[in-house]
Amino acid sequence: MGTKEASLLLGFSRKRLLDLLAEGRVKGAYKNGRFWEIPVYEDEMPIIIPGRRGPKGKWRTKKSTKPTMIHVNQSKIKGNIGKPPAKLEPVLSVKDGDRNDYGYQLNITGPCQIIYRPYKPTACGARLWINTYERVEFIDTQFNPVTARQPSKKIYRVG
Template sequence: MSVEYATTTEAAFLLNISTGRLRTLLNQNRVRGARKIKRLWQIPLNKRGMPEIAPGRRGPEGTWNKNQRTGNTFIHVLRKTIDYNRDNGTSHPAVAVKVGEKKNYCHALKINGPCQIVYQPHQPNRSQAGGARLWIEVEPQHIVERVYFSDGDYGPPPEVVEQRAKSKKSKNTRKQQKHSDKYRTYAKEEVIQHL
């Protein structure tokens, strides 16, 4: 039985983590059976076709994929971020890549394989694409490599930060309202009327 090997880019794609995170795991000797030949890493794949990562000693459990992906990859271009970058002279990532439940942001993409561009003006994709009407769909077996500008701004784009702040604010107001309803004092007349 021969063992299949993957490069760092392929292994990072399979695990659904960035190549930088995989290189950190490689340098910590946490990728089982990986070896460096000259300048390239050879990462063995297990019988499920996945690299094996040893768990860390402290901290939360890793969030990489344990099995091969089955769902499609969805790619969105964030129009509001493009406008924000143009108006403010910034370079926040304007491409969102959704694989399963994980969403990453980047400046460019390399899609190694076929993909399709989907436009549905009257039926937005709320289940996977968050209500988008235009997106790019890539089947799970094809590698989608994220690229970042060296001088770019990192982290989520401003429109995403804004959305998160709104949802956090609405969550807090609902919590406060629920809390105030729970400890509300009633007048004697209201209680008697209610009974």
């Protein structure tokens, strides 16, 4: 494989790949005349040998196997009773890794699982939540009474 294809697969510039090749950090790579020959290994990807200093590279990071968690916050629902629309707090939270997004209405684009564990709540105290590996789209992040009746064209993507 050449440097152009390898840099596209690894997700960084050709110049950065050439620097790594010059440092001898691409496993099994060798120079054939003026061109670099880069072997591919598992998952048809070149292997980069980590450096000894500095931050770790972000290439080849696998997607998290943890699902996106959607939580309906019961205490916020109770707290919103009697409040005017302008003061309502979002009752839906979407937890994806370290991110936590809030809204009033959302769409799950694929399969999901509703989980109820009364005796083993999550770290945040939730006993009922929805898990999905699919994309979650917020339809309403600013409370609008119209969106309670029909979906808005304004979509916020999460994940």
